[in-house]
Amino acid sequence: MRLFSIGDGPPLVLLHGLGSTRAAWTPVLDRLAATHTVHTVDLPGCGDTPPLPPGVPPTPRRLAEAVALLLDRHGIDTPHVAGNSLGGWVALELAALRPVASITLLSPAGLWRRHTPLYCTISLLLTWAGCRYARRPLTALVGSAWGRRLLLWQFHADPRRISPEVARRGIADLGRGPGFRSTLRATRRIRYRATEPLTMPVTLAFGAQDRLLLAGQSRHTGQLPPQTRRADLPGAGHVPMDDVPGLVVAAILDTTGARR
Numbered sequence: 001m002r003l004f005s006i007g008d009g010p011p012l013v014l015l016h017g018l019g020s021t022r023a024a025w026t027p028v029l030d031r032l033a034a035t036h037t038v039h040t041v042d043l044p045g046c047g048d049t050p051p052l053p054p055g056v057p058p059t060p061r062r063l064a065e066a067v068a069l070l071l072d073r074h075g076i077d078t079p080h081v082a083g084n085s086l087g088g089w090v091a092l093e094l095a096a097l098r099p100v101a102s103i104t105l106l107s108p109a110g111l112w113r114r115h116t117p118l119y120c121t122i123s124l125l126l127t128w129a130g131c132r133y134a135r136r137p138l139t140a141l142v143g144s145a146w147g148r149r150l151l152l153w154q155f156h157a158d159p160r161r162i163s164p165e166v167a168r169r170g171i172a173d174l175g176r177g178p179g180f181r182s183t184l185r186a187t188r189r190i191r192y193r194a195t196e197p198l199t200m201p202v203t204l205a206f207g208a209q210d211r212l213l214l215a216g217q218s219r220h221t222g223q224l225p226p227q228t229r230r231a232d233l234p235g236a237g238h239v240p241m242d243d244v245p246g247l248v249v250a251a252i253l254d255t256t257g258a259r260r
Contacts, residue, residue, distance in 0.1 A: 007033025017085030021047035045179010064093035110192030131175035142167035207236030
């Protein structure tokens with residue numbers, strides 16, 4: 001696993017979602033780098049990072065352990081952390097392993113009652129299968145606004161506003177990621193459970209039009225610390241960095257204190 005860094009200031013670690021890569025943060029990197037040294041990674045099994053060793057299930061805790069080792073290796077102490085989807089769950093697990101200064105959760109996974117809702121599992125598997133085995137036709141399909149709407153409606157509030165280039169990058173990243181199925185399998189029957197008291201600032205923000213993590217299934221917040229602050233992301237879907245980059249930057253900087 002490699003660390004990619006930009007900017008200057010207090011450290012901020014950004015963690016992407018399942019099947020995605022560090023490129024998901026591109027729309028907000030420059031603005032965050034104006035006040036922070038921003039570190040991005042490809043989580044194990046995603047992008048350019050190989051999966052965890054055989055026999056090690058890629059649960060969010062195991063993924064967080066891999067991130068913790070990387071941060072220790074680079075001497076990054078008490079960073080701020082922001083995570084989207086699976087990355088949000090990993091951020092919470094990371095905070096139980098080592099000191100972090102704050103956590104920003106953007107549509108985090110793991111906030112279900114018992115296990116991953118079947119709706120989420122089937123949706124993600126079908127999307128992965130299409131990107132894996134029908135990459136060429138899907139790449140052509142997202143060249144049109146209606147094609148992006150058909151393919152990306154669960155992830156973005158208005159897929160027509162997503163550029164064809166971003167859509168094609170997402171198809172390629174998801175289709176080639178070797179750890180997608182094993183990570184999905186490792187998270188199917190578990191949920192986030194608080195193991196350590198978290199005392200740092202925490203912000204929870206869901207896209208108002210998140211059609212993957214539905215309110216009745218995937219937003220049970222009883223395991224989050226009592227000081228968790230809610231933020232609204234109107235006009236955003238499950239991956240808000242592309243939909244409302246300005247609101248994402250504001251949510252993160254409000255949590256880190258850089259806007260005070």
